[in-house]
Amino acid sequence: MSERAEASRDGDGEDIDDLVGYFVEDMAYHGKSERTREAYERVLRRFDAFLAEFDTDPANADRRDCLAWVHELRGEYAESTVATYASYLNRFYSYMGQVGAVDGNPMALVIQEMDEAIDTDPTRREVSVEDMRAFVADISHPLERAVVVGLLKTGLRVGELCNLDLRDLNLDARGVEDAYDLGTRGQLDGHPDTLYVDPAMSRGETVNGEQRSASNKRKRGTLVPVDAELKTELLRWLAIRPDSPSAAEPLFVSTRDSWGERLTPEMVRGIVREHAEPRGWYREGGDAAENVTPHYFRHFFTTHLRDRTGDRGVVKYLRGDVADDIIDTYTHNWGDRVREVYLEHVYSLT
Structure with missing residues (x-):
């Protein structure tokens, strides 16, 4: 472990004798409550004291120092509390790295391995790719196929899928730009065949x-690749998509009673249930471990793509489970990392 440093310096050249104090003070400037600041300071001071026993400090701590601290916490606290404290330290290092006070984030890899957001419940129904391919083959309506394949290929939550507008989809396809204003978000510039999932979207809020x-x-905006199969399904859907009365121009709209109106999560659940019941994949009163639902599709995406890629980071980025500091190594080089890994390994469903 490293020796203790006399002082650090931020990106503006300001000397920082106390990294923890600097961070907590900035939290106040950012409007964090006193209670939140106290909680962070309590945890970070404990980390600082732990490092002092090994003659180092937060400015010079490395991954093994952080790992040792987490190990010590596990001997005293429940796993949920350990995860919370680890997230505090991760946030601290992420911020201090952004202001230039430290080099890198030694907690990034530690918390990546700790992340429990991916569901690995072994009691959940397991559907093979081959069986899911047969399930998709039985769906004929372009809207229903686009919705189901979209959920299965992207890992989006049902609400995230319903919230997509035409501006959130950039397709490189001849003629489609004449019919629709697709991919007009700035985040999609230079990213053909890509969906953008906006984290700043809340129920009851007016957006677009x-x-x-x-x-x-989501903890961050996410660029999700659209592979050839999903692209085909989206183009088939757009060819028949009804006009919508909404100025937001939703991507997916109803072709039933609520003609042209944005699909709701309940509508999507009904579509999935309608096709799952005949296969014995859905039973009234069945629990989450038994029934195949839109949420199950997210589990399917996670399990099969993670197993194929062996890369938890890429999967967690696509799921929107992690914040900027953990996954920046992937997103700084989007075209050469996330997209490449995804397109090389994603399963075929059609």
Whole structure:
């Protein structure tokens, strides 16, 4: 372990004798409550004291120092509390790295391995790729196929799928740009065949001129590749998509009673249930471990793509489970990392 440093310096050249104090003070400037600041300071001071026993400090701690601290916490606290404290330290290093006070984030890899957001419940129904391919083959309506393949190929939550607008989809396809204003978000510039999932979307909030009925539960904006199969299904859907009365121009709209109106999560659940019941994949009163639902598709995506890639980071980025500091190594080089890994390993469903 490293020796203790006399002082650090931020990106503006300001000397920082106390990294923890600097961070907590900045939290106040950012409007964090006193209670939140106290909680962070209590945990970070404990980390600082732990490092002092080994003659080092937060400015010079490495991954093994952080790992040793987490190990010590496990001997005293429940796993949920350990995860919370680890997230505090991760946030601290992420911020201090951004202001230039430390080099890198020694907690990034530690918390990546600790992340429990990916569901690995062994009691959940397991559907093979081959069986899911047969399930998709039985769906004929372009809207229903686009919705189901979209969920299965992207890992989006049902609310996130329903919240997509035409501006959130960039397709490189001849003629489609004449019919629709696709991919007009700045985040999609230079990213053909890509979906953008906006984290700033809450139920009841008006976004892009329309009040939303579902929330996006992401920690960061996410660029999700559209592979050839999903692209085909989306183009088939766009060829018949009804006009919508919404100024937001939702990507997926109803072709039933609520003609042209944005699909709701309940509508999507009904579509999936309608096709799952005949296969014995859905039973009234069945629990989450038994029934195949839109949420199950997210589990399917996670399990099969993670097993194929062996890369938890890419999967967690696509799921929107992690914040900027953990996954920046992937997103700084989007075209050469996330997209490449995804397109090379994603399963075929059609």
